Amino acid sequence: MFTISNYVKAKTLEEAYELNQARSSRVMGGMMWMRLGNARIKTLIDLSGLGLDRIEETDNVIRIGAMCTLRQLEQCDALKRLFGDGVAESVRHIVGVQFRNQATVGGSIYGRFGFSDVLTAFLAMDTFVELYNGGTVRLSDFVNRKQDKDLLLSVIVRKGKRQFRYESIRQTQTDFPVLACATVTGIVHGQETWYFSIGARPMKAALLEKKWEIPRDASEEMIREYAQEVAASFTYGTNMRGSAEYRQHLAEVLVRREISSILAEER
Amino acid sequence: MEVQFVLNKKQVKVDVGPDAVLLNVLRELGCKSVKCGCETTNCGLCTVWIDGKSRLSCSVLAVSVGGHEITTLEGVEEEAAEFGRFLAEEGAEQCGFCSPGFIMNVLAMVRELEDPGIEEIKEYLAGNLCRCTGYMGQMRAIEKYLAYRKEARG
Numbered sequence: 001m002f003t004i005s006n007y008v009k010a011k012t013l014e015e016a017y018e019l020n021q022a023r024s025s026r027v028m029g030g031m032m033w034m035r036l037g038n039a040r041i042k043t044l045i046d047l048s049g050l051g052l053d054r055i056e057e058t059d060n061v062i063r064i065g066a067m068c069t070l071r072q073l074e075q076c077d078a079l080k081r082l083f084g085d086g087v088a089e090s091v092r093h094i095v096g097v098q099f100r101n102q103a104t105v106g107g108s109i110y111g112r113f114g115f116s117d118v119l120t121a122f123l124a125m126d127t128f129v130e131l132y133n134g135g136t137v138r139l140s141d142f143v144n145r146k147q148d149k150d151l152l153l154s155v156i157v158r159k160g161k162r163q164f165r166y167e168s169i170r171q172t173q174t175d176f177p178v179l180a181c182a183t184v185t186g187i188v189h190g191q192e193t194w195y196f197s198i199g200a201r202p203m204k205a206a207l208l209e210k211k212w213e214i215p216r217d218a219s220e221e222m223i224r225e226y227a228q229e230v231a232a233s234f235t236y237g238t239n240m241r242g243s244a245e246y247r248q249h250l251a252e253v254l255v256r257r258e259i260s261s262i263l264a265e266e267r
Numbered sequence: 268m269e270v271q272f273v274l275n276k277k278q279v280k281v282d283v284g285p286d287a288v289l290l291n292v293l294r295e296l297g298c299k300s301v302k303c304g305c306e307t308t309n310c311g312l313c314t315v316w317i318d319g320k321s322r323l324s325c326s327v328l329a330v331s332v333g334g335h336e337i338t339t340l341e342g343v344e345e346e347a348a349e350f351g352r353f354l355a356e357e358g359a360e361q362c363g364f365c366s367p368g369f370i371m372n373v374l375a376m377v378r379e380l381e382d383p384g385i386e387e388i389k390e391y392l393a394g395n396l397c398r399c400t401g402y403m404g405q406m407r408a409i410e411k412y413l414a415y416r417k418e419a420r421g
Contacts, residue, residue, distance in 0.1 A: 002286065003286050004284075004285040004286035004328075005285065006285055007328065007330045007331070009331070009333075028328075028331075030326070031326045031327065031328060032326050035288070035308070035325075036307065044285065046331055092390060095308070096311055096372075096392075096394010097321055097372065097375070097376075098311055098322050098323045098394050099309075099323060099394055101320045101321055101322050102322050173393055174309070174393050
């Protein structure tokens with residue numbers, strides 16, 4: 001069972017950051033995962049009073065506050081305009097509406113959980129995280145950093161003409177994914193570029209970037225070869241939900257479907 | 268720590284530990300409809316509304332709800348009983364243990380979604396588990412309840 005000796009609803013970011021420097025302090029997100037552990041927390045820091053629960057859209061970026069819920073992501077018009085139904089698809093299988101009304105984007109990203117659909121989805125996009133002390137860093141760098149005592153303030157997605165697809169495989173509805181997969185494509189520095197993020201391998205999501213020009217009328221066989229190459233570029237593990245071999249097979253199938261779906265739309 | 272919130276339209280003040288979860292505090296305040304069914308944040312039995320939104324009270328710290336408005340089944344008794352009659356008429360209930368959380372989420376759904384289709388309903392209620400039934404009776408009850416509400420509104 002987890003225990004908390006002291007709860008503080010921070011009045012400023014500075015206060016939250018200072019309190020968090022103690023070894024036994026923890027920042028609270030939605031409390032979905034932390035509660036299930038055995039942490040003995042001296043000071044629990046609540047960021048909910050600091051205005052981090054908004055999604056803001058500017059000309060160049062969408063800034064998602066760390067305390068935004070997964071339900072806010074699911075219902076966000078700006079993300080839907082940019083990426084279609086993919087963002088909602090990435091979260092709608094997570095437990096239930098009640099859970100998604102509570103689980104936070106910041107908690108999902110900061111935790112860098114292996115099972116995270118949210119991390120898998122954002123990793124494929126042009127995404128940065130804004131830290132209180134560490135500045136703004138690419139999510140693809142942040143994902144491999146060790147957990148430290150900084151505060152995650154927001155997740156920033158740069159706008160751009162990108163296609164986005166998300167798929168996951170679950171043994172039962174609302175369970176953790178056996179495998180999750182996001183594909184993004186767009187023109188980057190004048191060149192067609194593909195990004196593939198695969199999560200729940202069961203290790204946390206990783207990213208692959210390919211400067212591929214895939215013809216819009218590529219045959220199914222050709223797409224299969226691309227998908228095979230993508231799937232073979234990641235490592236997989238075995239756990240109660242599936243073997244490494246099975247996961248690699250799923251990755252190939254999901255990547256193939258996502259590439260096909262993007263090409264079909266652009267044809 | 269002292270915390271004040273609105274529970275079913277009444278202001279309450281309670282003294283709770285920093286790690287007390289809302290579920291237990293609500294039960295101590297007499298709201299016995301709120302139950303823990305799974306211990307893994309999965310089953311939806313502990314569903315209450317916080318500021319009108321369905322939430323899992325098993326994962327909410329009581330100290331964090333200061334100034335917010337909590338609604339449990341006890342706070343929407345008439346409406347719950349009305350929908351409960353539809354459940355009973357369809358023979359949807361067996362042990363009934365999951366019903367309070369389920370009913371709270373159904374009532375949240377009818378407030379949030381306009382004229383939902385079957386798939387939308389299933390998705391909205393996917394986080395409410397029932398281990399006795401196959402949800403068929405519940406689905407029939409919801410469809411009839413929605414039709415009844417639509418007619419009542421003219």
